[in-house]
Amino acid sequence: MADDKKGGLKELSPITIYKNLPKTNCKECGQDNCMAFAAKLVNRELELDACKPLQKPEYAKQYAALKELLKPAVKEVIIGVGEKAKKIGGKLVMYRHELTYKNPTAIAIDVTDEMPESEVVARVQKTENFSFEYIGNTLKLDMIAVRCTSDDADKFKACVKKVSETTKLPMILCAMNPQVMEAGIMATPKARPLLYAANSSNWKEMAELAIMYDAPLVASSPNDLDGLMSLAKTLQTYGVKDIVLDPGTFPNEGLQDTINNFTMLRRAATKAGNELAGLPLLGVPMAAWANKGETADDLIKWRESYIASMLVVRYADALILHGNDGWSLLPLAVLRQNIYTDPRKPVAVAPGLKVFGTPDENSPVMFTSNFALTYYTVASDIESSKTNAYLIVVESEGSAIDSGVAGRKLTAERIADAIKTSGVEGKVKHRKIISPGKASRISGEIEELSGWKVLVGPRDSSEIPKYIIDKWQP
C-alpha cells in the first residue's frame, strides 16, 4: 500500500541501526549478536536501553543518533509519577496491521470540586477498583480528571488535595482560569498532573505553570487545526516540554468533524512526518454531557461510551469520561484491549489434547474448536473452577463453535478424528465426550463416526463447572 510506503516506519533497516551499535556482540541484551539486536529494534520487540554498552559516555553520539532513528511518529508523554504514572502516545504507526499499537488509550473518569467530599472519594475509589478479568488480562481504568465547576480556587485546591490523598492514579486538572489552575497544582506540586488546558487566550499563563511545575499541558483548539498547530508551536517555542493535543470532541452531528480531525492529525504525524501533529491526542467523550437538556442519563452514558469507542479506534491516546457505570465502560475497556493486542497473534491455537488439573480414568472429556478466543475462554473457565478434565482442541480453521458448525469447519469427521489421534482413549475408561451446546446438531454424527457417546453440554463455557458437578458420570 502506498500508505505504508510513505514512512512512519521510516523504512528502517537493521543495517542502519547496526552501524550505530557498539558491535561488541556482548549478548547482554539477550541476543546472540548486535545484528540480531538491531533486527529486534527495527521490529520494536526490544528497547534501545537493553544495550548496556551503548549507555557508556563514549557512545553518546551513537546513542543520540539511534534515539532519533527510532523516535516514534507520536511523542510519548508521561502523566503522573510513580508506579501508576501513565505513558500516552508513543505511537509508531497509523494502522494496527503495520505494527502493534503502543500505550493503550488511557481512560480518565471525572470528579468536580462541587461534589460533596464523600461523592468525590466514592467516585475515585470506584474508578480505582474497576476491574475485569478478560482472557488473562485485568482491564483497569487509568486516571482521575478533576474539574473546577465552582470557579473558586480554594475549592479546587481542596478537591485536588482530597483526590491526591485518596489515590495514586495520575490526575488531569481541568480549569481554564490560570489562577484556579495554579491553586490546584499547589495542592500536589510534584504529581505531574496533565493540565487542561491552554487555549488562544490563556496560553501564556498556562505555559508558565507547565514549565514551573514540570507538568504536561493540553493545547485546546476545538475544531480548528490551524489554531491547534499554532498553539502547539507557540507552547513548544515557549519551552513547554510535554504537550497533548485536544482538537475537540463533538457528539452527534459534530462526530464527522471529530473523527476527521483525529484521523488527519494521526495521518499527518505517521505518514507525513508532521512533528507538531505528532503529539498525543486527547478525546473528551464527556462533552456529550454538556447541554444535555432532558435527555435521560442512561442515554448520555450510552452515547459517551460509543463516542469513546470510536475514538479508541480512531487514534485517541487519552479519554475523559463522566459516566462510570460498568455496563457502559466494559465494552470500551474490552475494545481498547482488542485494538491494542498484537495483530500478529495467531487466530488459531494448535489442535490436540489439553490436560487440566490432574484428571484420572474417570475424568470428563470435552471438545472445543481451535479458534484462539474460544479456546482461551473455555480453558479459563475450566481452570478457574479447578476442574480435572481433558479438553480436545479440534482443528476448525480458527472458527468459533457456532460459525464452525454452520460453515462446516468444525465437523463430526474432524471431531471423531481428533478423539482418535488425541490418545485420550488410553487415558480414560469411559467413552463419553461432552460437546459444546452450540454443536448439539452434529452430536448424532459424532456418535456414529467415533463410537463415543455424546453428552450435549452448556451453550456457554461459564456453565461447564456446574454442568460437570450436576451431570457428569463416567
Place this chain on the structure above:
Amino acid sequence: MEDFQLDAKELEILFEPGQAVNVLPKLKLPLGVGAGKPTSLLAQNFLPPVEKYPNKIATVKLGATRSEGGTRGRTVTLGGETSPAFYSFENPTPHKPIVTLDVFDMEVPLSKAVKMHVKDVVGDPAAWAKLAVEKFGADMVTMHLISVDPLLKDASPKEACKTVEKVLQAVDVPLVIGGCGDPVKDTALFEEVCAQFPGERFLISSVTRDMDGEKCAKFIKKAGNAVLAFTPMDLNFARELNRRLFDHLSREDIVMDLTTAALGYGLDYAFTNMERARIGGLMGDMELAQPMSSGTTNAWAAREAWLKMSADFEPRELRGPLWEVTTALTLLTAGVDVFMMMHPAAVKTLKDVTNYLTANKKADPTKFLEWVKVKA
C-alpha cells in the same frame, strides 16, 4: 583584505530587499533563544494529509422496483467509496452504510435483551419482517431460511420459498436471502429461490469456497441477483473466492463477508482484516475492491453481551445492545457497507451515527469548553 571583501558581500546581500529571506535561515538562531519567549501566538497552518487512491470500491445495487423488474418499493446502493471509511476530508461517503435486520423462519435461541423485542413475532417471519421495517427502521430484511438445514427441520427449498413469498408481500424493502450453512442444501435452496423470484435483485447469503461457485454464480446471474461471498478470516480466501465469482458475475454483483467476530472474541482480527481489505481495494487490489457486509449479530455470541454479571456491570439490557453497537461502530470505521443486526437500540444508534458522519455540518467550537464546568 579578501576576508573583508567577503564580509562586505554578505552584508550587501543581507541588506538587499528580497534576498534577506534566503539568508536569514543561515543565521541559525535557535527559536526562542534570540527571540526570547513568544509574546503572541506563532502562526502555523495545518496541511490536511490528503491522499489519492488509484481505485474505487465497486457499487452494488440491491432490490428492484416494479419498473426494474421486481416488486420492491425501494432499492439500496452499497459501496462506491474512493477513500477509507469516512475520510470525508478527502472524499464524501457516496452511499451511507445500511442496516438489514435478521428474521428467522423458525425458533432460534435468542438472548433475553433481544427476545423481549421480538417475542410476539418469532415463528411468523412476515410479521417479524414488518416489525423490523416499520418499527425498528431496517433498510433491508435478511430472511434466514435455516429450516432447510438437514440437521434441523430439513425443510424443502420449495417450502422455504413460501416464506420468501410471504415476506415479499409483507414488506417492500430489498431482501437478503440467507441459507443454513450446508453447502449442498444451500445450493439447492438458492437455485429454487432464484428460479421462483427472478428480477428481485436479492442478496444471496452466502456462497462459500466449499460450494460449487460456478453453478451458483450462473443461476444467480440468470435471475439478476447479487451474491454475498463469505470467507473465514483470511484475505487470501476472499481473493480466491472473488476470482472464481468474477468469471461469471460482474463486480457490481458481489458483496464480501470477511467474517465478523464479536467484541472481545476476535473483533480485532475482523477489524484489521476489513481495514486491510478496504485500503487494499482502494490501492488497486481488484480482488478486494468490493463492498463489505458484517454479520454484526455475532456480537451476541460474546457472553458479556447477555450473561447476568455482578451488579457492577448490570443492567445487561443496556450492556448487551451496547456490545452490538460497539462491534458495529468498530467495523463501520473499517469500511463495512451493510450491517446484519439484531437489537433495535443498536440499529437506531448505527443509523444515527452513519447520518452524523455524512451530515456535512460543521461542529460548533464555541460551546465545546462548557464540558469543563458542566454540573453532571
